[in-house]
Amino acid sequence: MTESFEELYNQSLNTKRVDKTVTGTVIQISRKGEIFVDFKYNVDGIIPKKEYSDDENANPANEFKPGDTITADVLKWNDGTGNVLLSYKKYKVREEAQKEREAKIKQAEEYKKQKQERAKSIADFWNNLEVGKNYTGTISKIADYGVFVDLGVANGLAHKSELVWDKTENLENKFKVNDVIEVKVKSFDKLERKIALEYPGKGENPWFTLAGKYKVSDVVTCEVVKFAPFGAFVEIEKGLEGLVHNSEITTLKRVVKPEDELKLGQKVNAKIINIDTEKMKIGLSIKDLEGTSAEFGYQEYINKSENN
Numbered sequence: 001m002t003e004s005f006e007e008l009y010n011q012s013l014n015t016k017r018v019d020k021t022v023t024g025t026v027i028q029i030s031r032k033g034e035i036f037v038d039f040k041y042n043v044d045g046i047i048p049k050k051e052y053s054d055d056e057n058a059n060p061a062n063e064f065k066p067g068d069t070i071t072a073d074v075l076k077w078n079d080g081t082g083n084v085l086l087s088y089k090k091y092k093v094r095e096e097a098q099k100e101r102e103a104k105i106k107q108a109e110e111y112k113k114q115k116q117e118r119a120k121s122i123a124d125f126w127n128n129l130e131v132g133k134n135y136t137g138t139i140s141k142i143a144d145y146g147v148f149v150d151l152g153v154a155n156g157l158a159h160k161s162e163l164v165w166d167k168t169e170n171l172e173n174k175f176k177v178n179d180v181i182e183v184k185v186k187s188f189d190k191l192e193r194k195i196a197l198e199y200p201g202k203g204e205n206p207w208f209t210l211a212g213k214y215k216v217s218d219v220v221t222c223e224v225v226k227f228a229p230f231g232a233f234v235e236i237e238k239g240l241e242g243l244v245h246n247s248e249i250t251t252l253k254r255v256v257k258p259e260d261e262l263k264l265g266q267k268v269n270a271k272i273i274n275i276d277t278e279k280m281k282i283g284l285s286i287k288d289l290e291g292t293s294a295e296f297g298y299q300e301y302i303n304k305s306e307n308n
Contacts, residue, residue, distance in 0.1 A: 021091060022084075023071040029061050035088070037070060043082055047072055051087040060088075122153045129195070131185050139179045142171055149183055149197060156195035158183060163199050165206055166239060207280050210240040214282075216272055219289060224266045232258040234270060234284060242282035244270060251287045 024039025033049030047070075052060045064070060072086035073094065137149035137156065146159040160171060175181075183197040214220070214236070222234035222242070231245040246255040255261055262268070269292045274283035 021071060021073050022086070023069060026064050026066050026068045026070050028066055029064065033060055035060050035064065035070065035086075036083075037072065037086060039084075041084060043084060045072065045074075045084040045086045047086045047088050051075070051085075051089055053089050118153065125151075125153045126190055126193075129185065129188055129190075131187060133185045134200075135183055135185070136180060137183055139175055139177055139181060142175055142177060144171070147171060147175055149181065151183075151195070154193065154195060156183065156185070156188075156197040158197040158199050162186070162197065163202055165202070205280070206239055208277070210237065211275060211277065211280075211282060214272055214275065216275060218272045219269060220272065220284070221267060221269055222284070224262045224264055224268065227257075227259045227262075227264075229257075232262050234268065236282070236284075240282070242270075242272070242284045244284045244286055248273070248283070248285040248287055251290060 022037075022039045022041075022045065024037040024045060027036040027038050027044060029035050033052065035047040035052065037045040037047065039045055047060075049060070051072075052058060070088065071091055072088045073091040074084060075087050075090075076085040078084070135149075135151050135156075137151045139147050140150045140155060141148040144160070146157050147163065149156050149158060160167070163171060164174065181199065182201065183199055186196040186198045188195045220236050222236045224232050225235045225241065226233040228243075231243050232249065233241050233243055235241050244258075246258055249255045249258060249261050268286055269289045270284040270286045271288045272282060273285045273288070274281075276282070
């Protein structure tokens with residue numbers, strides 16, 4: 001029996017297709033928010049409003065208009081009313097998930113590339129490291145004993161003695177974290193991954209400037225600042241110290257402990273008897289001026305002179 005036109009039409013609607021996603025042209029958007037799509041099939045596709053977005057307030061007319069191209073997932077090839085049932089929101093979810101996967105893959109590849117490049121940079125850095133080589137670095141940390149400098153792929157330490165001449169100076173008064181400074185490699189250990197740095201900005205030792213103001217035989221008034229078994233250290237002026245050896249403290253007796261004869265903070269007159277610029281040392285004598293300092297041995301000196 002010959003099949004009727006209606007039966008043939010219904011069969012065409014039930015024809016199986018393998019497409020899971022289709023792309024077509026928006027024909028119209030109904031007042032209910034349904035999107036009708038022409039995707040070159042026997043019948044049109046329809047995207048119900050509930051398949052447009054999970055947001056009930058979303059209006060497809062704000063995103064699409066007739067003539068626009070739209071892509072959607074196929075839910076049913078025959079929705080029972082002669083249309084292909086489509087879902088725009090499922091397609092978008094899947095598309096976003098795919099984009100996220102691709103982004104993660106790209107991120108992982110980029111991380112791997114960066115890791116390989118950093119490993120090469122580190123290897124090149126250590127292979128080309130030399131004593132005396134200059135670098136521009138950024139201060140990453142300040143400690144009491146020195147500053148750590150980020151050289152890009154490795155950190156170095158500039159000890160306090162390499163940064164300032166005055167040992168009592170607070171490094172944080174002169175340096176700040178993130179400061180960019182010029183440094184020079186003093187020494188390094190590839191195995192331990194340690195780098196000792198010098199700081200050219202430290203400048204010339206102010207000792208020479210201060211010591212240059214004095215000469216042998218000059219008489220100075222100084223302050224006792226420290227004791228050692230062999231003598232007393234005196235401050236001639238801020239930043240310049242000298243040593244009064246035990247044998248140069250007094251003629252009145254043999255000095256065994258300088259702290260038995262002098263006191264910290266005591267002011268005394270002393271004569272410069274030696275300036276060693278090579279070793280940066282100044283020697284002084286109190287006994288050569290014995291009796292001129294009321295703070296030390298004056299009365300005893302007078303008594304001894306009178307008895308003689």
